[in-house]
Amino acid sequence: MLETKIVPRFNADSAYAYIAQQVAFGPRVPNSVAHQRCGDYLTGLLRKYGALVNEQCDVVDAFDGTRLNMRNIIGSFQPEDRKRVLLCAHWDCRPWADNDPDERNHHTPVDGANDGASGVGVLLEVARQIQLLQPEIGIDIIFFDVEDYGVPQFMPEIDSEGSWCLGSQYWARTPHVPGYNARFGILLDMVGGKDATFYKEGFSEEYASAIIDKVWNKAHTAGFGKYFPKQLGGYVTDDHLPVNRIARIPCIDIIPMMVDCKLSSFGDTWHTINDNMQHIDRNTLQAVGQTVLEVIYNEK
Numbered sequence: 047m048l049e050t051k052i053v054p055r056f057n058a059d060s061a062y063a064y065i066a067q068q069v070a071f072g073p074r075v076p077n078s079v080a081h082q083r084c085g086d087y088l089t090g091l092l093r094k095y096g097a098l099v100n101e102q103c104d105v106v107d108a109f110d111g112t113r114l115n116m117r118n119i120i121g122s123f124q125p126e127d128r129k130r131v132l133l134c135a136h137w138d139c140r141p142w143a144d145n146d147p148d149e150r151n152h153h154t155p156v157d158g159a160n161d162g163a164s165g166v167g168v169l170l171e172v173a174r175q176i177q178l179l180q181p182e183i184g185i186d187i188i189f190f191d192v193e194d195y196g197v198p199q200f201m202p203e204i205d206s207e208g209s210w211c212l213g214s215q216y217w218a219r220t221p222h223v224p225g226y227n228a229r230f231g232i233l234l235d236m237v238g239g240k241d242a243t244f245y246k247e248g249f250s251e252e253y254a255s256a257i258i259d260k261v262w263n264k265a266h267t268a269g270f271g272k273y274f275p276k277q278l279g280g281y282v283t284d285d286h287l288p289v290n291r292i293a294r295i296p297c298i299d300i301i302p303m304m305v306d307c308k309l310s311s312f313g314d315t316w317h318t319i320n321d322n323m324q325h326i327d328r329n330t331l332q333a334v335g336q337t338v339l340e341v342i343y344n345e346k
């Protein structure tokens with residue numbers, strides 16, 4: 047017999063507030079005070095919601111030799127449970143708005159309301175819901191650092207391969223628990239833009255097609271089909287790649303692919319100074335957050 051599971055209702059206002067609080071620290075660029083303060087805020091909230099928090103602090107080298115103080119933040123719920131699902135997002139900000147139409151902004155850091163803070167805000171609301179009602183599986187929430195320090199567009203002579211996703215590369219080589227495993231992972235990246243469309247990302251379909259189907263089916267049943275077209279989109283280098291290729295955990299990326307945007311297929315605010323709170327839409331947060339809850343509360 048098919049069981050009906052109780053799935054909590056995702057509160058998009060709560061997620062929105064978590065995004066606004068991150069943005070209020072200022073751009074969370076590695077080595078900045080805002081980065082340090084926001085990291086403390088994130089660990090504090092995960093602990094408040096009952097997670098066992100692990101931090102991975104180390105120095106990693108950027109493409110240009112800059113030494114970056116990396117801080118991956120991992121919150122584990124029911125850490126003794128062997129049945130686990132991994133939820134992740136990056137929390138750092140890009141130091142350069144190098145896709146801005148105005149060249150004078152290319153060296154300005156982004157607010158990262160969507161690019162970074164949105165995924166983290168959704169997962170903080172998931173953490174709050176987990177404290178109110180535990181799912182039947184253990185959950186690990188990972189906030190990856192140093193995702194967005196990839197080679198800027200104004201340095202086209204440098205090979206950008208490998209310059210992105212330094213925090214997730216580090217975690218995948220050295221997980222917070224030796225031999226760590228999970229059934230699957232879900233990465234959230236830029237999940238707060240207005241009218242976002244989350245096509246099926248290419249690597250996710252290659253490495254984790256069953257998870258793509260599970261998530262897209264839940265989104266449609268929950269009434270969010272217009273955000274989740276059941277069609278293949280492009281391939282994106284993102285934090286799910288080290289999780290799939292190095293940690294060997296099937297992991298999908300929920301990331302927008304916008305057909306009509308002029309400045310970027312990720313949306314017109316991507317890596318511009320307009321990636322701010324004004325362009326965060328609660329309806330998109332609701333669609334993604336509720337879909338994640340539908341998935342994790344139906345695992346047993």
Ligand code: AHN
Nearest residue numbers: 161194210235282283284
């Ligand atoms: C590349 O542009 C190669 N990947 C996009 C990954 C990313 C940047 N996600 C957020 N910011």
Ligand code: ZN
Nearest residue numbers: 140161194317
């Ligand atoms: Zn970015």
